[in-house]
Amino acid sequence: DAMVIQNPRYQVTQFGKPVTLSCSQTLNHNVMYWYQQKSSQAPKLLFHYYDKDFNNEADTPDNFQSRRPNTSFCFLDIRSPGLGDAAMYLCATSRGRNGYTFGSGTRLTVV
Amino acid sequence: EDKVVQSPLSLVVHEGDTVTLNCSYEVTNFRSLLWYKQEKKAPTFLFMLTSSGIEKKSGRLSSILDKKELSSILNITATQTGDSAIYLCAVTYSGAGSYQLTFGKGTKLSVIP
Numbered sequence: 001d002a003m004v005i006q007n008p009r010y011q012v013t014q015f016g017k018p019v020t021l022s023c024s025q026t027l028n029h030n031v032m033y034w035y036q037q038k039s040s041q042a043p044k045l046l047f048h049y050y051d052k053d054f055n056n057e058a059d060t061p062d063n064f065q066s067r068r069p070n071t072s073f074c075f076l077d078i079r080s081p082g083l084g085d086a087a088m089y090l091c092a093t094s095r096g097r098n099g100y101t102f103g104s105g106t107r108l109t110v111v
Numbered sequence: 112e113d114k115v116v117q118s119p120l121s122l123v124v125h126e127g128d129t130v131t132l133n134c135s136y137e138v139t140n141f142r143s144l145l146w147y148k149q150e151k152k153a154p155t156f157l158f159m160l161t162s163s164g165i166e167k168k169s170g171r172l173s174s175i176l177d178k179k180e181l182s183s184i185l186n187i188t189a190t191q192t193g194d195s196a197i198y199l200c201a202v203t204y205s206g207a208g209s210y211q212l213t214f215g216k217g218t219k220l221s222v223i224p
């Protein structure tokens with residue numbers, strides 16, 4: 001089945017230690033998104049790629065970076081995780097503005 | 112300023128009750144409104160609404176959009192404990208930043224036996 005896959009499902013990282021979360025898709029969707037969702041809050045968009053074009057939200061901290069080496073893969077890099085970065089990270093894809101599909105999420109714990 | 116407002120923020124009902132969840136939005140160049148169910152994982156798609164007054168139905172769940180009132184409701188009839196979740200409403204719109212989903216804070220529904 002075509003889908004959006006996030007790895008790992010759970011990630012524990014040390015304070016200040018760089019961490020990378022990955023997302024892959026078999027839908028051939030041209031738009032890929034990273035959302036951050038903290039406990040009891042709505043998902044918040046960090047950035048998205050429209051094809052190869054990177055779009056950063058104005059309030060996304062510099063600590064967060066993203067890479068999209070090809071259509072199928074997108075990575076979220078957190079350069080120096082702080083305790084406040086503990087959250088569920090959701091990858092989503094769409095074809096234009098249609099067919100939004102979420103991955104299963106990666107729950108990040110910072111110790 | 113919140114563009115998508117959901118109410119109530121939380122709700123506790125007994126099994127068998129019918130519930131109505133509300134979502135109002137304020138965006139320019141509205142395109143669509145989506146409802147998601149979220150348990151302890153990623154949101155699961157329920158409905159996408161683009162046209163006013165047309166009810167979408169899936170089993171015990173139904174939803175309708177009112178573009179005049181800039182709002183939508185999600186109804187769940189004969190609730191079951193498995194309906195306990197956070198229900199998220201999101202909108203899409205045209206213009207700057209238009210490809211994202213803008214979410215409300217969600218309604219936490221608890222169904223007790």
